[in-house]
Amino acid sequence: MVRRHYEPHFNLFSKDLSQKKLPENFYFNMMMIGSMLLLILFAIVLAIVGTRYAVVSHKHRMLTKELNILHEKDRQLMNLSIRVARLKSDNDALAGSIRTVSSLFDRKTGWTAILEKVSAQMEAGVWLDNFTGKSFPDSQGETVSLALDGGAISIKTLNRFVGRLEKNFGNVKVNIKAAENEDTRYYTFSVTLLWKEKKK
Secondary structure, three states: OOOOOOOOOOOOOOOOOHHHHOOOOHHHHHHHHHHHHHHHHHHHHHHHHHHHHHHHHHHHHHHHHHHHHHHHHHHHHHHHHHHHHHHHHHHHHHHHHHHHHHHHHHHHOOOHHHHHHHOOOOOOEEEEEEEEEEEEOOOEEEEEEEEEEEEEEHHHHHHHHHHHHHHHHHEEEEEEEEEOOOOOOOOOOOOEEEOOOOHH
């Protein structure tokens, strides 16, 4: 009869292994991992918010800078507009002065030419003591009035002088008076010339 030899076997696992309680540090480790995950999530959210805030802040600074530049340009444009308005006002005033001076030159009377013309009608024995002239400009020209005060040694000489004035000036009015000086008889006269010069 053969004897079978049986070696002893030991069960290393507890029978109630499924019912064995987990160690307490497992929960602590899970809490630490959860806290770390929350911290990482919070850091990610904070980084995103911070980045967006930095972008918005940068845009705000840029827009503020552009706004300040626009305000400065607007101020410069306003100053330039004021200068242009002042220059326009000065230009209008200067143009008005030029028109006034131009009209004065347009209305000026060539008295030199008139007196030369009067002098050409005189002859020996006729003299002038005084003369006055006026001009009255209008849209069509000007009316010129010239008053001559003088004398002549004889009526004949005076008549020839007045006749020449009538021929060259047209409308002539004469006032004659006789006078004596140291037994010398002569005649004084006041002649008024009035004529119209058309506008050129």
